[in-house]
Amino acid sequence: MWQARNVCDEPAMKMTPPDCDLLTIGHSNLEADRFVALLKGAGVTAIADVRSVPFSRWCPWFSGKPLAERLAREGIAYAAFGDALGGRPRDPALYCDGVADYEAMAATAVFRAGLDRVVDATRRHRVCLMCAERAPLDCHRCLLVARAFVGRGLAVGHILADGSIEAHRMTEQRLLALPGGEVDLFRDPAQRLADAYRRRARAIATRVKARLA
Numbered sequence: 001m002w003q004a005r006n007v008c009d010e011p012a013m014k015m016t017p018p019d020c021d022l023l024t025i026g027h028s029n030l031e032a033d034r035f036v037a038l039l040k041g042a043g044v045t046a047i048a049d050v051r052s053v054p055f056s057r058w059c060p061w062f063s064g065k066p067l068a069e070r071l072a073r074e075g076i077a078y079a080a081f082g083d084a085l086g087g088r089p090r091d092p093a094l095y096c097d098g099v100a101d102y103e104a105m106a107a108t109a110v111f112r113a114g115l116d117r118v119v120d121a122t123r124r125h126r127v128c129l130m131c132a133e134r135a136p137l138d139c140h141r142c143l144l145v146a147r148a149f150v151g152r153g154l155a156v157g158h159i160l161a162d163g164s165i166e167a168h169r170m171t172e173q174r175l176l177a178l179p180g181g182e183v184d185l186f187r188d189p190a191q192r193l194a195d196a197y198r199r200r201a202r203a204i205a206t207r208v209k210a211r212l213a
Helices: 032-041 064-073 102-106 109-121 140-151 168-176 189-204
Strands: 022-026 046-049 077-080 127-131 156-159 165-167
Touching: 022 032, 022 140, 032 064, 046 064, 046 109, 064 077, 102 140, 102 189, 109 127, 109 140, 127 140, 140 156, 140 168, 140 189, 156 168, 165 168, 168 189
Parallel strands: 022 127, 022 156, 046 077, 046 127
Antiparallel strands: 156 165
16 A cells, blocks of 8 residues: 655656656665655655565665655655565575576566556656665666566656666666677667676576575
């Protein structure tokens, strides 16, 4: 349930473009006031928390309850989606060689239902997916969740630490430019991008030291 209610397809910019359907942000170690300012600057009216565990030891103001309370005072709704859209699955079948398998996760009914819930919320709110990592390419909110929304035809923008908004297509260009993403003019661009997603996911996804019980 959404708590509290008061109620992009362009390169980095300070304002949310009117055709941007969904935003993302990483809270990192931001001060609470700065975090709220970034949300308001982008016109956000609801946070969809996609952390598997909505808790922060080092920045307790980002733990679920205090965060929801602060956002409510700012007129921003909050809902936890970690059960469906989190990056640390509990099912051992969703790990490959000890690494969370984003492609397998994206194919589950639970994940698809989570996407449906967020899409429904976008009809009433300017929704922003929130996770912990500062940079989009270091986080499953970009490599797994935002990718899935783009696949559904939504325009996604990433709120960066300086307040600018980077269109997901620009984030994908940076993804392709990472080491290991060699340019092959004769290779299918869609396959190159898929491979780049797979490489980056293997680099940053949750790992388990032993087989899950």
